[in-house]
Amino acid sequence: MRIAATIFLTDLTVSPTGLARALEQRGFSGLYLPEHTHIPVSRTTPAPMGGDLPEEYGRTLDPFVALGQASAVTERLDLGTGITLVTQHDPIALAKQVATLDHLCGGRFTLGIGYGWNVEEAADHGVEWSGRRELVRDRMALMRALWAPEPTAYEGVYGSVQASRAYPKPVRPARDLGSGRTLHGPRTLIGGAAGPKLFAAIADHSDGWLPIGGGGLGESVPVLRQVWEDAGRDPKDLQVVPYAVRPNAGKLAYYESLGIEEVVLQLPSAGEAEVLRTLDEFAPYL
Template identity: 85%
Template sequence: MRIATTIFLTDRTVSPTRLARSLEQRGFSGLYLPEHTHIPVSRDTDAPMGGELPAQYGRTLDPFVALGQAAAVTERLHLGTGITLVAQHDPIGLAKQVATVDHLSGGRLTLGIGYGWNVEEAADHGVDWPTRRERVRDHMALMRALWAPEPTAYEGPYGSVRASSAHPKPVQAPRELAPGKPLYGPRTLIGGAAGPKLFAAIADHADGWLPIGGRGLTESVPVLRRVWEHAGRDPKDLQVVPYAVQPNPGKLGHYAELGIEEVVLQLPSAREAEVLRTLDDFAQYL
């Protein structure tokens, strides 16, 4: 099982370069970073974990800039977002950022995407909350038109692009959604809670699921597999990557029994010494 990590990198934590080097030196497989552009201080949206929202949510580094730094000082470390708030981006610009990081890293990027939880943050980006799922699907389709090997136009309800020269292309090879229907771009995992809408989206336009916290997988993974196969996807291609996990040997052993091949462990949003101590503790799982 591959052991990756995630962390809220901020202006007060360990740096991306120091962390990336330390992860690769110790044998961890990857680094995933979350995204928040800002957190409105006046809001009605509850924190996803309950209680007060931790300060790091409003201090996060831009994930693509930080992952670019991590790519520059490593050779093998896989890089990912967890998650990119696709609805809040201009998809043409986001397509360029994603392709650039994948190109510069030699194809090491995983694009974790999702729908978000902070209504006020999304509203400041012009996102009408009930439309966010449809916007994500539409933006991903537009981005994949730009990643296609030949100039490809796209017109959808929330964006359009003319057939264009758009380079660099992502390094990762296309996969098949169905015979004759390629999936362009880096490996894409959708984050979120188990449910019919989420599983339908995963089967429709992703490589797998990024379940936050990794709870309840005994019941949910078989359901996702049925939805995946019903959509005509190859069973061996589905990837489930539990995310932001607090590890113990029993939990990781259970994931292995479910056929899970990668897990992302949660690091503290802290300065270098504390983060490195946690990495040394987590090394027992490598």
């Protein structure tokens, strides 16, 4: 099992370069970073974990800039977002960012995507909350048109792009989606809570699931596998990557019994000394 890590990197924490070097030196497999452009102070949306929203949510570094730094000081460490808020980006610009990072790191990038939880943050980006799932699907299709090997046009409900020269291309080869469709771009995982809409989206336009916390997988993973196979996807291609996990030996062994091959552990949003101490506490799981 590959053991990666995630952290809210901020202007007050360990640096991206320091953390990336430490992860690679210790043998961790990857670094995933979350995204928030801003947190409106007048929000009414409850914090996803309940209680007050921790300060680091409003101080997060831009994940693409931070991962670019991490890429420059590592050779083997996988890099990913957990998650990119696709609705809050211009898709043509985001396609360029993703392809550039994937090119520069030699194909080590995983694009974790999701629908978000903060209504006020999304509203400042002009997002209509009820339509955010459809908007994500449309923007991902547009981005994949730009990642296709030949100039490919896309006309969607929310946006379009002409057949264009768009380089660099992501490193990963196209994957078969069945019914004559292919999936272009880096490995893409969709985050979110288990449910029919999410599982349909995963089977339709991704490589797998990024479940936060990793609870309830014994019941949900078989359901997802059935949805995946019913969509004509190859069973061996489905990837489930539990995210922001608080580890113990029993939990990791249970994940392995479910066929899970990668897990992302939660690091504290803290300075270098505390983060390195936590990495050393996690090291036995490697």
